[in-house]
Amino acid sequence: MAPWGARSGRAERADQYLPTPEPDLDNASVGTMNLTHQSANQQRVVDGQPRHLLELRSVSKAFDAGSQSDSERRVLHEIDLNLSIGEFVSIIGPSGCGKSTLLNVISGLDEEFSGEISYSGAPGSRLGQISYMQQKDLLLPWRTVLDNAALGLELRGVSHADSRARASERLGQFGLEEYSGAYPAQLSGGMRQRVALLRATLPDTPLLLLDEPFGALDALTRSEMHIWLVGLLADTGKSVVLVTHDVDEAILLSDHVYVMKRDPGVIDSQFDVVIGDRTDPGVVTSDAFTALKAQLLAALRSGGTVGVSS
Numbered sequence: 001m002a003p004w005g006a007r008s009g010r011a012e013r014a015d016q017y018l019p020t021p022e023p024d025l026d027n028a029s030v031g032t033m034n035l036t037h038q039s040a041n042q043q044r045v046v047d048g049q050p051r052h053l054l055e056l057r058s059v060s061k062a063f064d065a066g067s068q069s070d071s072e073r074r075v076l077h078e079i080d081l082n083l084s085i086g087e088f089v090s091i092i093g094p095s096g097c098g099k100s101t102l103l104n105v106i107s108g109l110d111e112e113f114s115g116e117i118s119y120s121g122a123p124g125s126r127l128g129q130i131s132y133m134q135q136k137d138l139l140l141p142w143r144t145v146l147d148n149a150a151l152g153l154e155l156r157g158v159s160h161a162d163s164r165a166r167a168s169e170r171l172g173q174f175g176l177e178e179y180s181g182a183y184p185a186q187l188s189g190g191m192r193q194r195v196a197l198l199r200a201t202l203p204d205t206p207l208l209l210l211d212e213p214f215g216a217l218d219a220l221t222r223s224e225m226h227i228w229l230v231g232l233l234a235d236t237g238k239s240v241v242l243v244t245h246d247v248d249e250a251i252l253l254s255d256h257v258y259v260m261k262r263d264p265g266v267i268d269s270q271f272d273v274v275i276g277d278r279t280d281p282g283v284v285t286s287d288a289f290t291a292l293k294a295q296l297l298a299a300l301r302s303g304g305t306v307g308v309s310s
Helices: 027-031 099-107 145-155 160-170 189-201 219-236 247-253 281-285 287-301
Strands: 054-064 072-083 088-092 114-119 131-133 207-211 239-243 256-261 266-272
Touching: 054 099, 072 099, 072 266, 088 099, 088 247, 099 207, 099 239, 131 189, 145 160, 145 189, 160 189, 189 207, 189 219, 219 247, 239 247, 247 281, 247 287, 256 287, 266 287, 281 287
Parallel strands: 088 239, 088 256, 131 207, 207 239
Antiparallel strands: 054 072, 054 114, 256 266
């Protein structure tokens, strides 16, 4: 299946993010690393490039059940997930099934898990190498739009002046040019989310994690943001993992949708998304869209056991 950007009808730029192994590993050693999940002979790297940008194999996580119990509460169990360069995948499921926990694990914020995660063809720490926009916009109230947008670059060691310059170049693309000197309290919810997205997309990282970025917006604003995001991400070429409760949002934005169920959190089914022009507001009423929506809702109601749709 063609990557998300290509199927949106816009220029595909994922090739700019073709990753290279970590500096202390040569191509030969990376190429011979074996996955432990399916076959010892299955390799992460083919012809010098990773098979996937991100691979999760049997990822599990448990929390201590509390001081009154010696048991653990399993939050994630045997999670398998692949993400190719330029792809957009969404994860949906009931509250408490571990969706946000999974993003924390992928991002490197939470390193207490079992299983294996490979990023850019190699295991190891991912902290600081992946952009992550959490549920709240987390804008600093004393910083202007421009300075909030530049913060992600500053935290990666880019100078304050260079961070501001790079953020300023992108303000127009995000519809923020007239608001560069405004403070978060002066912005609407949709505008705040645009600032947070600009901050997340500015670093030169190939993977972007989004945790319900539009959940607090009204339906009309959310719909407008979806259409805007379709074009934006197609132009950047970034790969995306989105967590959402909104089935329509998952279909509209994704190449693939994973359905999770809880107790413990597992990925129980995967659906491929094949719809028309995502920038056309009428696509949400198309036969392909409504049929897939019905399948996803059925999977959610049944705990995710409907199966895989191609």
